Amino acid sequence: MGGDVPGASRREWWGIWGIAGVAAVVYSVLSFVRVHSLKAGTYDLVIFDQAVRAYSDFRLPIAIVKGVHNDFGAGFSVLGDHWSPILALLAPLYWLHDGPETLLIAQSALLAAAAVPLWVFARRALGTGAAYAVAIAYTLSWPVAEAVAFDFHEAAFVPLLTAVMLERWQAGRKVAVVLAALALLCVKEDMGLLVAGFGLVLLTRAGWRVLGGGFVLSGVAFTGLASQVLIPAFGGRPDYYWAYGALGDGVSSAVRTIVTDPLTAFGLLGTPPVKLVTLLLLLGVSVLAALGSPLVLMAVPLLAERMLASSFPNWWVPEYHYNAFLVVVIFAAGVDAVRRFERLRKVWVAGIVVFALATVPFFALAQLGDPGSYRRDPRELAAARAVATVPDGALVEVANNLGPLLTGRARVLLLDRTPRWAPWVVVEVGRRVFPFKDAREQSERLDALVAAGYQIRFRQDAYVVLHRPGPDPKL
Known part of the structure; x- marks a missing residue:
């Protein structure tokens, strides 16, 4: 997918940054409305607030609320919960304003900014008009809205970094692709699975196979290193988020079950059935076109991590922030699939915008249309x-x-x-x-x-x- 297109005009850049800017404002309003209407929570907003405040004081990211409630101790660092050192980048913002509002605005800006490299990716493949539609559909998409509505999480970084990585890959810039992948590994321990998934895609592309193999191996290895070594080094437990009791009590036994009894594993993908609903809604942001692109392989490892789980129900429902990790991948896969069929482009472009608009009333952005959201009862x-x-x-x-x-x-x-x-x-x-x-x-x-x-x-x-x-x- 190398190559480039003539540069965008100043007017076009103003257009996409305008879309991103409006989205950032809307997301910030939604976040503040939820805090002041008592819909935000100590779990998880206060956890991140305490951690980033500690970073801003040049200390380890200690969150006393997490450590005490979960019996890790008052000196517990969130690096023992999830491997997310990228949060330290937000610390200087706390020198400007020390409070959770800073996190909410930063999250809104990060999620909205992903629309820009996604627009560049879509513009190079489909043209300017279609790219604007993709950007609008992304900013209205339910996975982003649900991430905004659920306090703050490290997921805020993922759409932007993923979009940058995919756009730089499309432009044939290997060094930038590697740098974006390394940044993703600083977001969360399971981002190694996302990088490995991208490696699977690269294995299908001439000129990228060596890097693809490296991404597969290093991504899987990093997830193992982060969960089994780095997190315990900061006071966490390597099995704290083990959610696969139906497959086994550890990685080796779970793999053995998948190999020797694949029907059990396959059954878990739809148990409970809401897992299938979530998958359908996630693919729906591309009007299912993502299934026509090898890029969808990038989503498989992270989806398997969630859908094979038999505990932690938050992982597999449409609510919360987990679907934001993959929403850019699904949009990019849709773009990649449709670029091969010029006659379908207009229908697809209309379809993704219609789907995004149709889902708004059923997800978090709908709260902004309720007058009661702006009045304290x-x-x-x-x-x-x-x-x-x-x-x-x-x-x-x-x-x-x-x-x-x-x-x-x-x-x-x-x-x-x-x-x-x-x-x-x-x-x-x-x-x-x-x-x-x-x-x-x-x-x-x-x-x-x-x-x-x-x-x-x-x-x-x-x-x-x-x-x-x-x-x-x-x-």
Whole structure:
């Protein structure tokens, strides 16, 4: 797919950057609406906020909220959870504004910026008009919207880096391709699988086969190294995210099951059936055209990682951020398939935009059309008053959806079933909040705190703020 096309005009560049700019603003608005309507969470926004704040202070990315809740200890580094050193690039932004809002704006900008190299890729293959349609369909796509809506995650870097890698490959720039692949390996431990998947694609292309073989081998090796060596070196467990109990209790036994009993593995791809729904929706962003390109091979290892899992249901549903890891691959594969059939281009271009628009009402962007999203109801006002009761710099156990409102000025722990004896505690009792089973369990937690000597400093609607004087506990 080498070669180039005449350079885009200034007007065309203004057009694509305008699309990306509008998308970044829309994504930022959605993120802020979710925080202030109490739809964001301590898990995961506060985890990343604490980690990047630590980076900005030239410390290891320690997230006390993650370490304490998951019993790793208060000094736990998020590098022991996922191998994501690329987060350090966001640290200088915290010198401008120290708070989770910085992460949300950065994520919005990163996700939106991917539209630009994707546009270049599509323009070179299909022409300028079709490229704009691809960029618009991407910015409206449900995988991106769901990533924006679920707090902040390292997935924010992947569409941009993937689009750069594919566009540079299309332009025949091997050094740039390698650099983009190396950057992806700094995003998350399983990005080695994405690089290996791209290696499979390169094996089908003359002049790229040596690099392709290197990508396959190094990608798989890196995922093993990161999960089995690097993550444990920072206090994590190599089996913490093992999700394949139906195949075996480890990699070797799982591979043995896949080889000796492939029907079991095949059955897992559609168990539960929502896995097939997710796959269909993901391929749907290209109106299934991605299936006509070898580029779709790039998605196979990451999809297998998710769809062969028998635990961690978040991995295989349309919600959350996991589909954003592959959305650019699917669009690029669609472009690659359609470029061979000129008569289908107009129909396909219209189809991807129609699909993107048709899915908007069913996913996160629809929240922007609800007038209620921009008004605080009595419950949200009570929540704001509750968190305002907590003094700056305090150690506080807080209900999951209130942590983002406090993390910029307090040391936040997740309120869970285990008392941490922080001087300040903010409880919600009106509805179930993660990680509790039900609201009654939260009420029992409140009663236990009062019985232990905590005093109620604020109570309104479903929110209660408690305080017990004394030093911070040893966590």
